[in-house]
Amino acid sequence: MHSSINRRKFFRSATAAGVTAIVAGHATNAPQLMAQSNAPIKPIAIASANGLQATAKAMSLIQEGADALDAVIAGVNIVEDDPKDQSVGYGGLPNEDGVVELDASVMHGPTGRGGCVAALRNIKNPSKVAKVVMERSDHVLIVGEGALRFARAHGFQEENLLTEDSRKAWLQWKENLSTTDDWLPPHDIDAKNIGMNLKSVIRNHGTINCNAIDLRGGISGCTTTSGLAFKIPGRVGDSPILGAGLYVDNEVGAAGSTGRGEANLLACSSVMIVEYMRQSKSPEEACLMACKRIVAQTKMKRLLDDKGRPQFDVNFYAINRRGEFGGASIWSGAKYAINTGEKQSRLMEAAFLFKRGS
Numbered sequence: 001m002h003s004s005i006n007r008r009k010f011f012r013s014a015t016a017a018g019v020t021a022i023v024a025g026h027a028t029n030a031p032q033l034m035a036q037s038n039a040p041i042k043p044i045a046i047a048s049a050n051g052l053q054a055t056a057k058a059m060s061l062i063q064e065g066a067d068a069l070d071a072v073i074a075g076v077n078i079v080e081d082d083p084k085d086q087s088v089g090y091g092g093l094p095n096e097d098g099v100v101e102l103d104a105s106v107m108h109g110p111t112g113r114g115g116c117v118a119a120l121r122n123i124k125n126p127s128k129v130a131k132v133v134m135e136r137s138d139h140v141l142i143v144g145e146g147a148l149r150f151a152r153a154h155g156f157q158e159e160n161l162l163t164e165d166s167r168k169a170w171l172q173w174k175e176n177l178s179t180t181d182d183w184l185p186p187h188d189i190d191a192k193n194i195g196m197n198l199k200s201v202i203r204n205h206g207t208i209n210c211n212a213i214d215l216r217g218g219i220s221g222c223t224t225t226s227g228l229a230f231k232i233p234g235r236v237g238d239s240p241i242l243g244a245g246l247y248v249d250n251e252v253g254a255a256g257s258t259g260r261g262e263a264n265l266l267a268c269s270s271v272m273i274v275e276y277m278r279q280s281k282s283p284e285e286a287c288l289m290a291c292k293r294i295v296a297q298t299k300m301k302r303l304l305d306d307k308g309r310p311q312f313d314v315n316f317y318a319i320n321r322r323g324e325f326g327g328a329s330i331w332s333g334a335k336y337a338i339n340t341g342e343k344q345s346r347l348m349e350a351a352f353l354f355k356r357g358s
């Protein structure tokens, strides 16, 4: 197992961004966390590796006094709006019909509320719609056509989310799926077995999760994604499911995920990570425990390598209310973004269970 002594030393010694407000009046089930309730608040933003800008934006808003939820949503909006990130929002890779369907969740620790949308079409910021579900409905999760109608009712503008790059990636996937259908990739007069060239197509599970603590000690999080590339229409991953792709408890901390949503839906890892932290595990230890649960739970041989390890990856990111942070993945090589008050965020190496190539 990967050692993270340097990272631990770092976050134990990390200082707050000049903030010394006091958390008061919070009940908690965890004595060890309760003992910390007079500790200075340490504002922080954590995100998946595609969240360098998102965490910097979230932190700059937090330092201006923003609520952590508004801050993380503004942060992930940068990635949702970015056509080059093909795993989130505008420009996300579409479903198998070539239609972009987006999932998102938000959770607001101070009020214990959450909102989510799934399989939402035509709206590029599902994170904003999820917040409106939380604030302006008596529901937590709205999906598909209902989510679109809800968004329209709240003034969200519809637009085509399929960029040319994502359309071309989808067409390449579709034309190379099979030698026995009628879709043909470019070919010449000598070509045979047309449609067997799928090696270059990556079906990503990319996503952004971003969690933060604000100046009042409020903890919130958001996870937003276009989900698995070329998925069956209506497929929903872990991102919009509270407890799986995101969970926040203001008395403990927050956790979120990226990677293979199907594995995480079966493990409900984000709520588990928060519960492990409630039982005094560090954020990194809690994330590693979630990875181990998924490994133990994965029994289908089609998902395992020749050593019985999952062939997929799942990544977790967590913060506790003391401002400590950590991340872990099943496989080595993952990173996550952190900002503890600096102008620019930095990438940290995630802990892991298995070294790639081993």
Ligand code: GLY
Residues within 6 Å of the ligand: 205, 206, 207, 225, 226, 227, 228, 236, 237, 238, 239, 257, 258, 259, 260, 261, 262
């Ligand atoms: N983790 C994102 C998804 O599987 O949809």
